[in-house]
Amino acid sequence: MPKLRVLIVTPERKLVDQTAEGVIVPLFDGELGIFPLHAPLIGRLGAGELRILTDGKPDAFFVDGGFVEVLNDVVSVMTSQAVAVQDLKVTAAAESLEATMGRKAAGDEMLDRREEAVRKARALLRTAKRAAAQR
Amino acid sequence: MGKTKVLDRRRRSVRNIRKITRTMELISTARFKRAMDRAAAGSAFAERLTALLGHLAASGTQVAHPLLTARTERRQAVLLVLTSNRGLCGGYNSAVLRLGFLHRKKLADEYAAVSLEVSGKRGVSAFKFRNVPVQEKYFHFEARPAFADVEVLARRFMEDYLDGRIDRVDVAYTRLESVSRQYPIVETLLPYQAPAEDENGRLHRAEYEFLPSPESILEEIVPFTFKMRLFRCFLESAASEQIARMVAMKTATENADSMLSNLSMAYNRARQTQITSEILEIISGAEALQAE
Numbered sequence: 001m002p003k004l005r006v007l008i009v010t011p012e013r014k015l016v017d018q019t020a021e022g023v024i025v026p027l028f029d030g031e032l033g034i035f036p037l038h039a040p041l042i043g044r045l046g047a048g049e050l051r052i053l054t055d056g057k058p059d060a061f062f063v064d065g066g067f068v069e070v071l072n073d074v075v076s077v078m079t080s081q082a083v084a085v086q087d088l089k090v091t092a093a094a095e096s097l098e099a100t101m102g103r104k105a106a107g108d109e110m111l112d113r114r115e116e117a118v119r120k121a122r123a124l125l126r127t128a129k130r131a132a133a134q135r
Numbered sequence: 136m137g138k139t140k141v142l143d144r145r146r147r148s149v150r151n152i153r154k155i156t157r158t159m160e161l162i163s164t165a166r167f168k169r170a171m172d173r174a175a176a177g178s179a180f181a182e183r184l185t186a187l188l189g190h191l192a193a194s195g196t197q198v199a200h201p202l203l204t205a206r207t208e209r210r211q212a213v214l215l216v217l218t219s220n221r222g223l224c225g226g227y228n229s230a231v232l233r234l235g236f237l238h239r240k241k242l243a244d245e246y247a248a249v250s251l252e253v254s255g256k257r258g259v260s261a262f263k264f265r266n267v268p269v270q271e272k273y274f275h276f277e278a279r280p281a282f283a284d285v286e287v288l289a290r291r292f293m294e295d296y297l298d299g300r301i302d303r304v305d306v307a308y309t310r311l312e313s314v315s316r317q318y319p320i321v322e323t324l325l326p327y328q329a330p331a332e333d334e335n336g337r338l339h340r341a342e343y344e345f346l347p348s349p350e351s352i353l354e355e356i357v358p359f360t361f362k363m364r365l366f367r368c369f370l371e372s373a374a375s376e377q378i379a380r381m382v383a384m385k386t387a388t389e390n391a392d393s394m395l396s397n398l399s400m401a402y403n404r405a406r407q408t409q410i411t412s413e414i415l416e417i418i419s420g421a422e423a424l425q426a427e
Contacts, residue, residue: 005306011366013176027346042190044355067356069187080184080282090425
């Protein structure tokens with residue numbers, strides 16, 4: 001059975017470079033599972049949890065936007081920010097959601113931006129809670 | 136008698152300065168390694184993004200975006216100059232500042248107004264010295280500029296550009312070509328020039344599936360590439376600064392070494408002369424006593 005090579009890169013450093021059985025990425029409209037022999041793909045990521053499936057312990061990261069490219073069993077994830085889920089704090093995530101919800105917004109553009117921020121904060125909180133529950 | 140004391144004092148002060156320059160050299164060597172790694176990671180990321188954009192273009196998507204369209208209006212230009220917060224780095228700041236001044240003049244001829252933004256204490260004080268008003272000052276970009284900080288800046292530039300408040304963004308920074316070669320350069324970030332199509336990308340192009348659609352990905356990727364380009368300017372400047380400091384401090388340490396050896400020689404010679412003259416005095420005194 002062929003394996004996937006998973007790369008996660010941020011502008012500041014290369015976070016992950018490993019082989020895996022599969023990887024689940026958060027696309028802008030829902031999760032997508034990628035397994036070996038997947039067709040070439042370029043996708044737009046949303047905010048959410050990225051899970052790497054391996055024999056050993058599964059790794060999970062919170063990613064915030066970016067892109068995923070699949071070609072010849074290499075999955076490269078390009079994102080501006082990726083945090084390992086074990087580093088997330090539920091309380092901090094909840095606070096940031098509160099803060100974004102309470103932000104004042106005037107005009108369509110501002111409202112859109114706030115909605116975007118709220119969605120991100122919700123995804124962060126969801127991921128943090130899941131990670132905490134698994135621990 | 137007096138001469139040896141003066142020489143000894145100078146020798147001691149040179150030795151102290153040498154300690155400082157040597158330490159600074161070591162510090163910047165350590166920082167340089169990290170800065171280089173970051174710069175390398177940054178360029179790898181940027182290349183991946185460019186490759187992705189190439190794949191999009193190869194799939195037949197029309198690469199069009201408000202950031203990519205050229206502007207004919209020439210009202211407001213922005214010049215961002217990246218300098219360091221600290222000195223003792225040789226010609227690093229003066230080189231980029233010289234270029235910044237020249238370019239500001241050029242922009243002022245072409246555009247109705249130019250707003251100047253400077254990062255780094257050195258740059259801010261240099262413009263202040265020449266009585267050039269600086270609209271925005273940044274001091275928080277140190278040896279390790281964070282992407283999140285640069286993103287804030289980039290987002291503001293993009294919004295201002297899209298709303299028509301600014302028509303051009305230029306950055307004067309130090310390009311890091313290799314460890315042995317860095318030079319100041321001015322780059323135009325906006326209007327954004329689409330990267331030239333990569334021939335290789337066309338050759339081994341694959342039939343990609345796009346989720347959700349090539350247009351939607353393009354809409355996201357263009358701003359991202361812009362942010363990345365700005366971030367790269369910061370990364371390269373930071374790495375160049377460390378290299379410049381390393382070289383400057385290495386030269387300073389070597390100069391201190393050669394100065395020390397010269398001073399030591401002069402000191403020993405002076406000391407010997409002094410001893411010789413003292414011996415002569417004693418001998419002649421003793422002989423004078425014997426003669427009596």
